[in-house]
Amino acid sequence: MSDQDAKGGSGLLAGLMKAKPAKPGEIYGVPGQGESFKISAVVIVLLISFWGFVTYAGYIQPLFLPSPTAVLNALFDVIKEGFTGVGFWEHIWISTLRVFGAFVLACAIGIPLGIAMGMSPVARGIFDPPIEFYRPIPPLAYLPLMIIWFGIDELSKVLLIFSSVLAPMVLGARAGVKSASIEQIHAAYSFGATRWQVIRTVILPSAMPEIFTAMRVGIGFGWTTLVAAEMVAATSGLGYMVLSASRFLQTPVVIMGIVVIAAIAYAFDHLVRFVERRVVPWKGRG
Amino acid sequence: MTALAIKNVSVFYPVKGKPPVHALKNIDLEIHEKDFVVALGASGCGKSTLLNLIAGFMAPSEGEISLNGRVVTGPGADRSVVFQKHALLPWLNVLDNVAFGLKIQGQGQAKREQIAREFIKLLGLEQFEQSATYELSGGMQQRVGIARALTSDPDILLMDEPLGALDALTRERAQELILKVWRDTGKMVFFITHSVEEALFMGTKLIVMSPRPGRISHVFDLPFSRQYFESGNAREIKASAEFISLRETILRIIFADEAGANHE
8 A cells, every 4th residue: 555655646647657456357467458438438428518518508609619409400400401402311422432432442452552562672662652752742732633634523532532541551551461470471382382372371361450450540531531522523422511511600510510420430440340350350369 | 212312501691891601501411211300409500591491491502402303492392391380370270271281282172171181180189170270279289280281291391399389298298299190191300499308309310500600510310219109108218318318418519519609
C-alpha cells in the first residue's frame, strides 16, 4: 500500500506508473488487454447527452449546432422528401457506388502492384517515384486536373477517390511481402516451387493481415475524399448533400449527412474486421 | 549408389582493404546411402552455411556440390529441409501443411492427401490432422515439418537444428523418433546440432567443424545409433563409458575453438 503511494499514488496517473495486477485468465502486462465496449457505449451516451444539453438549454444557436431532434427531423424529412429532388437512398447508393467502385479498383490494381514492388527491384524502381510523389498531395489539389483530363462525369470522381485509396493499398501490400519468413519461402522452393508459386502460396497468404489493415485505412481515405469528389458537377451523393446544405446554412442536414457517412464507414470497417477474423485467424500467432 | 559429394568447397566474402573472410574453406565431404551425418561446432564455424549450400540456398565461391552426379545449382525436391522454426504455413491445417510440397509439385488432392496421411501416421500426428499449426506444441510443429519434408521422397534430408527449440524431454523423444524415421525410410541425413550428446547419439558419422576459417577439423564414425536399434534403450547408451569419454573428447575440441576465438 505504502509502496503504491510512493510510486504513483492513486487516481489517473497511477495507471501510467504501474500495470494493474493480472486478473484470472489474463496475462500481466499485455498491452491494451481488457474489454472496451462498455466504456465506448458510455462515452457515446455522454457525448449525445452533452450535445442535447447545450442545444436544448439554448447555450448554442441552432445555426451553429442544431439539437439532436433537429438532426433526426432532418433525417426523416430527407428520407421522405429527398434532397434537391433526389431521394435519400439514391444519395447513399450513388456515393457508396463511387467509393466502393474506387475501392475495388484500388484493390485490384494496388495489391498486385504492391506485391510486385515488394518482390522485384525493377517494379520498385519504376513505381516508387510516382507513387511517393503523388501520395502526400491532398486530392483537392489535383481535383481540377482530374476534371480537365477526365471530364465532369463519374470517371473523374471515381478516379479521384481511387487515387486516394491506391497509395495505402500499395504500401500495405508491399510491406506485407516482408511478412513471410525466409524459412517459409525456402521450404516452398525446396519442393521445386516456381517464383509464381511462391508468391501465390506463401507470400500472398502471409501478406493478408497487412492487406486487411491497408483496406481499412484505404476505405477511410476513400470516404474522406468523397466530399471533394462530389464538389464539382455532382447532383447527387452524400458529399454533395453535405456541401449544398452547408451553402444554404441547413446545418441539421450537414450534421445528418456527416453522421450517415460515418455510420456507413463504421459498418464497413466492422465488416472488414469480421472477414479478417475469418480469413486470417492465425494473425499474430504464426 | 546415391551419394552427395562436396568437393573442395569454399565460401568467402570480400572485405574492403583486407583479405576476404572465409566462412568455409576447402570442405570435402561425401555422404553415402544410409549415412546419418551430424555437424557439430562452435558458433561461426559454418555449419549452417554448409547446409544452405547443400540445399541450394547459397552458392559456393569455389568448388562444387553434386548429388548423384548432378551439380547442385539451386533448391530442389531431391534435398528436403527441416528448419529450426517459422517454416510452417499457419493458414493451412496440419494435413495441408504436410501435403504442401506435393501440391507445389502438382499432385491431385486425393493422391497428395493419401501420401500426406502416410507420413502423418509415421510421425504419430493422426489425431491432429485438422488442427491449426499454431495450436500445436513446438515438438508437434517440428514433427509436421519433418513429415512435410519426407513427402517429396527426397534423397537427403537436411535438418538445421530441428530440435533446438524443444525442451529436454520432448527432445529426447524426438531424437528417437527421427532415428526410427531414418531407419524406416533409408534416407541420407545431414543434421546440424549444438548438442554434443544429440550428435553422438544420432549420427553414423560426426563432423566437428572449427571456425575462422570454417572447416571440418575432425571426423568420427559413431556406433551409438546402431546400438540403440539393438537395445532400444537410449538412456543406457548415453550413460555408457564409451559414450561419455567420446563426449568429453569432443567437448574439449569445441571449448578449445571457443577459447581460441576469445584470444583473437
